[in-house]
Amino acid sequence: MPKRTHTPRSSATGLWLLCWLTLGGIAVDSSHAYRQSAMLQATADAAALAGAQALGADVLMPFGAAPVANPLTAETAVTERVREYVAKNLPASAAVPAPEVKLGTWSADAERFLPGALPYDAVQVRFGGDRASESGVLRSVLVLVQEMAGFRSLHVSVESTASLRSERMMAFATGCVADDGALSPGEDQRYDRACLHGERAFAAGRPDPALVRGDTMLSLFGAEAAEPELGQAASF
Amino acid sequence: MKFLPTTHQGVHLPPSPPAAPARFLGDTRGYLSIEQVAWLPLGLCAVLAMTDASLAYVQQARLWELARDTAHQVATGRMSATESMRHAKAALPSHGHWHVSIQCLGTDVLVRISSEDPRPGLTGLIAALDPDTLAAEFRMRLTSATPPISKAP
Numbered sequence: 001m002p003k004r005t006h007t008p009r010s011s012a013t014g015l016w017l018l019c020w021l022t023l024g025g026i027a028v029d030s031s032h033a034y035r036q037s038a039m040l041q042a043t044a045d046a047a048a049l050a051g052a053q054a055l056g057a058d059v060l061m062p063f064g065a066a067p068v069a070n071p072l073t074a075e076t077a078v079t080e081r082v083r084e085y086v087a088k089n090l091p092a093s094a095a096v097p098a099p100e101v102k103l104g105t106w107s108a109d110a111e112r113f114l115p116g117a118l119p120y121d122a123v124q125v126r127f128g129g130d131r132a133s134e135s136g137v138l139r140s141v142l143v144l145v146q147e148m149a150g151f152r153s154l155h156v157s158v159e160s161t162a163s164l165r166s167e168r169m170m171a172f173a174t175g176c177v178a179d180d181g182a183l184s185p186g187e188d189q190r191y192d193r194a195c196l197h198g199e200r201a202f203a204a205g206r207p208d209p210a211l212v213r214g215d216t217m218l219s220l221f222g223a224e225a226a227e228p229e230l231g232q233a234a235s236f
Numbered sequence: 237m238k239f240l241p242t243t244h245q246g247v248h249l250p251p252s253p254p255a256a257p258a259r260f261l262g263d264t265r266g267y268l269s270i271e272q273v274a275w276l277p278l279g280l281c282a283v284l285a286m287t288d289a290s291l292a293y294v295q296q297a298r299l300w301e302l303a304r305d306t307a308h309q310v311a312t313g314r315m316s317a318t319e320s321m322r323h324a325k326a327a328l329p330s331h332g333h334w335h336v337s338i339q340c341l342g343t344d345v346l347v348r349i350s351s352e353d354p355r356p357g358l359t360g361l362i363a364a365l366d367p368d369t370l371a372a373e374f375r376m377r378l379t380s381a382t383p384p385i386s387k388a389p
Contacts, residue, residue: 013275021282027287028293031290031291031297034294035294042300046376046377049308088344089375
């Protein structure tokens with residue numbers, strides 16, 4: 001019986017399997033990174049909104065001027081509030097580094113967050129990543145090579161900014177889908193690097209959000225107007 | 237003396253081919269296809285598991301985004317709990333049985349979305365390994381919990 005020799009063709013099956021497993025690994029890792037980014041983005045949104053409320057809780061009242069957040073105490077209060085909501089939302093098993101919290105001003109003209117600028121009226125919460133290498137073709141190629149070589153998993157970076165503007169809470173998040181048209185729940189509108197996430201009333205200052213909020217919050221807190229769903233579960 | 241078949245004219249004939257099993261084992265043609273077929277079940281299982289994991293992860297990400305949106309609507313007063321429940325219902329996948337709850341806990345609104353499907357995904361393997369795969373729980377602070385500052389924009 002002739003002996004089977006090791007030819008280049010004999011390793012084709014192994015190479016084929018290796019390619020499939022590599023592509024599958026990248027697919028699984030990408031979807032895992034997508035899940036991680038969704039969890040982190042939601043957590044950052046909640047933390048930023050809660051932090052902005054802490055910012056509004058402690059204000060200075062200069063004579064004859066609009067109230068502004070106290071810069072001496074605001075940072076501690078906001079950071080504590082942000083950490084509280086990060087701990088409430090992220091699973092204990094999630095190995096996520098502590099978020100980066102920045103206080104500053106939301107520039108309505110430039111439509112961007114100005115870190116450190118006084119008076120404080122906005123809070124930015126950021127998870128992971130370094131700003132210099134967030135996007136670009138080179139970044140994508142590097143990630144692909146790193147994935148194939150197994151050096152590290154995909155790097156997820158999310159950012160959310162909440163701003164107190166005239167009794168309205170606005171949540172801005174980066175990395176959302178651009179949409180220049182009218183916003184509807186779940187959609188996002190991009191402003192440079194920030195985008196408003198799906199809250200129409202707070203995006204463009206549409207008709208009287210205070211009235212909507214007052215109406216809803218009365219039903220949330222008022223004993224006589226409590227809605228049947230609150231505190232209960234509904235399934236369908 | 238070894239007997240060699242000859243023709244009637246005395247010319248030696250080539251040796252006859254070996255028997256069928258020996259001929260099969262000795263022939264290397266097509267071995268690549270046989271190897272691939274042998275590995276195919278393992279490869280298909282791996283692809284199935286990876287597809288299942290990817291689908292489960294993407295679905296959980298969508299659940300998180302939906303829980304975030306729902307909590308955000310209630311927390312910022314954009315929608316009432318009834319409206320946000322309707323919004324969540326419309327946004328959930330039509331297949332499967334979903335359980336949604338919206339609770340007001342002190343200063344927070346808590347949204348829980350979970351699947352009651354015993355075998356979600358293609359095989360249910362990922363959900364069996366990680367029960368939290370098809371569930372999302374999100375908590376957001378109500379914006380009216382602290383009085384808003386009356387600062388001019």
